[in-house]
Amino acid sequence: MKNKETLEGREKVFITDFQDNLQSVNRDLNELERLSNLVGRPSESHPLHNSGLLSLDPVQDKTPLYSQLLQAYKWSNKLQYHAGLASSLLNQQSLKRSANQMGASAKRRPKVQPSTLVLPPQYVDDVISRIGRMFPDMTIELFRPNGTSAVLLVTLGKVLKAIVVMRSLFIDRTIVRAFNENLYAEDGKLDIWSKSNYQVFQKVTDHATTALLHYQLPQMPDVVVRSFMTWLRSFIKLFQTPCQRCGKYLQDGLPPTWRDFRTLEAFHDSCRQ
Amino acid sequence: MGVTCVCQVPVAEGKSVQQTVDILHRKLEQLGAVKQGNFCVDCETYHAAGSNTSGQPPKFLYVMHNTETPLSCLALFEGGPYLTADGNFDVLMVKLKSHFQNAKGHKVESRGSRYQYCDFLIKVGTVTMSSSARGISVEVEYCPCVVPGDCWNLMKEFMQSFLGPSIPELPSVYTTKPEGLYVPVDSTDTMTQYLELFGKVRKQQLRSERVVFVLRKHLTGTVAWVWVAQQCVQKRTEVAMLTLFSGIKASSRLFSLTSLCPAPGHAS
Numbered sequence: 001m002k003n004k005e006t007l008e009g010r011e012k013v014f015i016t017d018f019q020d021n022l023q024s025v026n027r028d029l030n031e032l033e034r035l036s037n038l039v040g041r042p043s044e045s046h047p048l049h050n051s052g053l054l055s056l057d058p059v060q061d062k063t064p065l066y067s068q069l070l071q072a073y074k075w076s077n078k079l080q081y082h083a084g085l086a087s088s089l090l091n092q093q094s095l096k097r098s099a100n101q102m103g104a105s106a107k108r109r110p111k112v113q114p115s116t117l118v119l120p121p122q123y124v125d126d127v128i129s130r131i132g133r134m135f136p137d138m139t140i141e142l143f144r145p146n147g148t149s150a151v152l153l154v155t156l157g158k159v160l161k162a163i164v165v166m167r168s169l170f171i172d173r174t175i176v177r178a179f180n181e182n183l184y185a186e187d188g189k190l191d192i193w194s195k196s197n198y199q200v201f202q203k204v205t206d207h208a209t210t211a212l213l214h215y216q217l218p219q220m221p222d223v224v225v226r227s228f229m230t231w232l233r234s235f236i237k238l239f240q241t242p243c244q245r246c247g248k249y250l251q252d253g254l255p256p257t258w259r260d261f262r263t264l265e266a267f268h269d270s271c272r273q
Numbered sequence: 274m275g276v277t278c279v280c281q282v283p284v285a286e287g288k289s290v291q292q293t294v295d296i297l298h299r300k301l302e303q304l305g306a307v308k309q310g311n312f313c314v315d316c317e318t319y320h321a322a323g324s325n326t327s328g329q330p331p332k333f334l335y336v337m338h339n340t341e342t343p344l345s346c347l348a349l350f351e352g353g354p355y356l357t358a359d360g361n362f363d364v365l366m367v368k369l370k371s372h373f374q375n376a377k378g379h380k381v382e383s384r385g386s387r388y389q390y391c392d393f394l395i396k397v398g399t400v401t402m403s404s405s406a407r408g409i410s411v412e413v414e415y416c417p418c419v420v421p422g423d424c425w426n427l428m429k430e431f432m433q434s435f436l437g438p439s440i441p442e443l444p445s446v447y448t449t450k451p452e453g454l455y456v457p458v459d460s461t462d463t464m465t466q467y468l469e470l471f472g473k474v475r476k477q478q479l480r481s482e483r484v485v486f487v488l489r490k491h492l493t494g495t496v497a498w499v500w501v502a503q504q505c506v507q508k509r510t511e512v513a514m515l516t517l518f519s520g521i522k523a524s525s526r527l528f529s530l531t532s533l534c535p536a537p538g539h540a541s
Contacts, residue, residue: 158420178417180274198392198417239415239424249427250434253305253391 119168119221121148127169127222128152134226135233143190151190153183154229157236160201162208163192164228169221171212171228176205203257203269204235214261234264245271275392275416276424278432279466280441281400281473282409290399290406297397297411298386300435306390312340312398314467315382319366319373334373336366337464347464355461378403381471383410392417393431400474408474411436412463421447445469 054066125142128150132140141153149172152164158179165172177183177196185191196202215227242249243256244265256266285293302308314337321332333351338360346362349355358365366373385398394414399406413432418424425443432440446462 159418159423180419200392200417239418239420239427242426249430253393253431255427
């Protein structure tokens, strides 16, 4: 009898315990349900999509993933923007110095002949002498110190002397010096490397190099040489023309060394923008 | 060698020669010029012996040195040919004593600092005659250009930036040259300009001495005038000269004196 009572008693205790536990589970579930309703759906329109959810991580200090991600995103965005600008600019200038076109496939590339690089020296001589006759105040002498590549020595009035190194009819590099400066190295050869002692002509050399990059027309290299010489000829009044913008002769001790590529107007380097 | 212009700078009002030179130095440094040591140009005068006997005015020979060309010297005949010789040409002149006599006390030199600004070389010097400062010389050289007519406007603009409005005209050495090309190898054009400047300084000196002499002679009563004149000679300021001349003209007692001393406006 007593045994039965104790058994019942234990059963009851167990049931109440079980009920309690179930209730607490139920309560917890309810709580969870309530909370989960509060959270709501993460917005789909986050700019970083799912990686944006990293921002919800509460332990920022240990894993700064989100801020790093933002930085990287900004950087790559900017890169894309600049690349776009550069590509549109480069397309305008069509700066193709080599005969190999961009679109040529790897298979075809070896077959493409750089036609403008294999012009006969006689033709180059003709073109240069024709250009020389066009400008009476400019004398152009042609040398071939090393092989077939020509080196031009351009004397412009009593203002400057320019050495123009050619590769076939392409102008490879140029250096401008004063009229009274030495053009020959100690061994008696044309000195095509050392720059002018005067700041004016160092600046003019820089601008002439810019002009080389500006005047590019791979199909008609003789036009390029002619345009470059026309541009260079505008320096005949290097010391006589005031700047077209500020009207002065000197700025930081230098005369206007920039010549506009189309209008050939004179500007100081800092006045040309 | 580029295009050079040598000019005389008047001493600033109320300032000594040295103070004016200092002001010029400061202006150049403000502009951004860098000091590059010193320079000196000197000039010895020789009389051609025997020229006096024929009744003609004596002919002068000037021997000049320039620290820019330290190994050579330049001999200029007045209004005639010139030659560039080795530095020890002076020794030869001693041997030629019977033909050319050294005019003692006629030695003029200009000494001072050399500045560089971009492609410009600037030399500010004090002109000294018989060990006293008589004036200021400024030499500006624009090195990359060889045609004076081409870069003259540019040089004028540069000189204005530190000399103010009182800048010289294109030096006569260049205007007389037909093709206007600078001789690149020697510095004759520069030296001729220095010689002209020294001549001008010497004339000013002579004129002021003559004024004092004449005033002493004619105006013994008016001691004040003599005093002013002496001050003027000591300070060698153009301004003092101007005051003096205008004072003399105003007194109108000495017409002969004004004709004797030409007004400073047209200094010959």
